[in-house]
Amino acid sequence: MLTYALPLLAPAILTTAAIALHLRRDLAPGRAARIGEGVSLVALLVAFLALGLLIAQGAGDSFLIGVAGIGISARLDAVSATMLLLVAFIGWIVVRYARVYLDGEARQTPFTIWLLGTLAAVLLLVQSGSLVQFVGAWIVTSLCLHRLLLFYPERIAAQRAARKKFLTARAGDIALITAAVLLAATYETLQISQIMAAAQLGQGGGLAATAAAFLALAALLKSAQFPTHGWLTEVMETPTPVSALLHAGVVNAGGFLLIRFADVMLLSPLVLAGLVLIGGFTALFGGLVMLTQPTVKVSLAWSTVAQMGFMILQCGLALFPLALLHIVAHSLYKAHAFLAAGGAVERVASIARPGPVAVPDLAAVNRAFVLAIAIYGAVYTAFSMLFGFAGSSPQSVALGAILIFGVAYLLAQGLADAAPRALTWRTALMSLGAAISYVVLQKAAYWLTATSLPPTPMPGALEWALILLALLSFGLVALAQATLPLWSHHPAAQGLRIHLTNGFYINALEDRLLRGWSIPAKSQKGAAQ
DSSP states (O other), X not given: OOGXXXXXXXXXXXXHHHHHHHHOTTSOHHHHHHHHHHXXXXXXXXXXXXXXXXXXXXSEEOOOEEETTEEEOBEESHHHHHHHHHHHHHHHHHHHHHHHHTTTOTTHHHHHHHHHHHXXXXXXXXXXOBHHHHHHHHHHHHHHHHHHHXXXXXXXXXXXXXXXXXXXXXXXXXXXXXXXXXXXHHHSOOBHHHHHHHHHTTOOHHHHHHHHHHHHHHHHHHTTOTTSOGGGGGOTTSOHHHHHHHHHTGGGHHHHHHHHTHHHHTTOHHHHHXXXXXXHHHHHHHHHHHTTOSSHHHHHHHHHHHHHHHHHHHHHTTOHHHHHHHHHHHHHHHHHXXXXXXXXXXXXXXXXXXXXXXXXXXXXXXXXXXXXXHHHHHHHHHHHHHHOOOOOOHHXXXXXXXXXXXXXXXXXXXXXXXXXXXXXXXXXXXXXXHHHHHHHHHHHHHHHXXXXXXXXXXXXXXXXXXXXXXXXXXXXXXXHHHTHHHHTTSHXXXXXXXHHHTGGGHHHHHHHHHTOOOOOHHHHHHHHO
């Protein structure tokens, strides 16, 4: 059990460095930033050592640093090891980027301190072995992030977003604390591994189902799900490293919460159904609004809203290994997207404008959808026959079909009458590659987490209805997107675009409900220090 405490070194090192930098304000900002980069690299090395420990000794819990079951312990399994590596890697990249990005800023050292504190809290969260530690790290992460969001406290937009985020986070904290109290009362333990073991046996009853509902509520609030998504789309006044860390790491905490307590969530099919409905709607809503945004960072923010919705949808379908895979893929992609946004804009601006674009007609779009589904079915059948990949749950098959709808959009461009033959072949190969990648990654995710996450149960009548609803909804949206050039000129479409650009004014309604955005001068002064 002593060796399983190794992952705790990562947040301990980051916290120690943050405290030391706070006490040594006489250090030059550049040197403080280099120290931050160095300790974040050490934290990444600790994460790799934790992975080696997992491979060598298997999953397990460390001893508890505390009394009466209240304290800190590390839970090392496939889920926590994956998240440790992900958070530590992205954290190191962000800290390294921030050292150059904020060079010359008067408050660079306080920024480094709070950045290290946020990373330490997230690392402590993802390896939590006890409910008390999980709740504490969850709250501390939000509080540290709040200080980063107010790095420029004089900016009104930053104040508005930070306050909205603060209020939403506190509601999520209350939901999580309630869930933790219910779980502790139900299972008479604070150790997460013992709670999951009991939940696997179907123990818990109504109290556990109620706890699952509060866990779901906390996850929805943390992951910026409709209609509480406004804060995530308004945090553009923060430095780019904060945006990268927030969108690539912190916002994933909601999905991680559902994954970590997957066995408890399975005790309440109604709660899972609610996650499917809310997550699916948020994914569609966020994706549509994203397409209408004129700026890169705001578009990326709406993309995160949509991606978090899709992750919640996966959890609602009990596809927890695939939700974990989604967290990894989205985090890496979104961190790169934010940190490289400026250079990408410059490169796009330097590209010469192309000539006429081949627009697919309705017949080409229909052929594309049929071909995409045929490719997906052929790949699944081939892998099942050649590698024994049979036995996939209907939920995972449906999820693959939803993803292949996006491939159909690419195929439609290649099947347009005016499209060159090279484009047709390229889109066909990309579609084949996407289908193969999904099947392989899906099986890898299930294999790696087989001992850490529960298998996806067979769907009942309610689950089948939700699966069909998801297929129909995402299919219609994909069809509308693929045929956009055919109907976008209509006056009704132009009006719809305006409403979508403004997110159907949900943020404005939330602003009015919260009645103003002023932040007390004392809070602003504290944030500036």
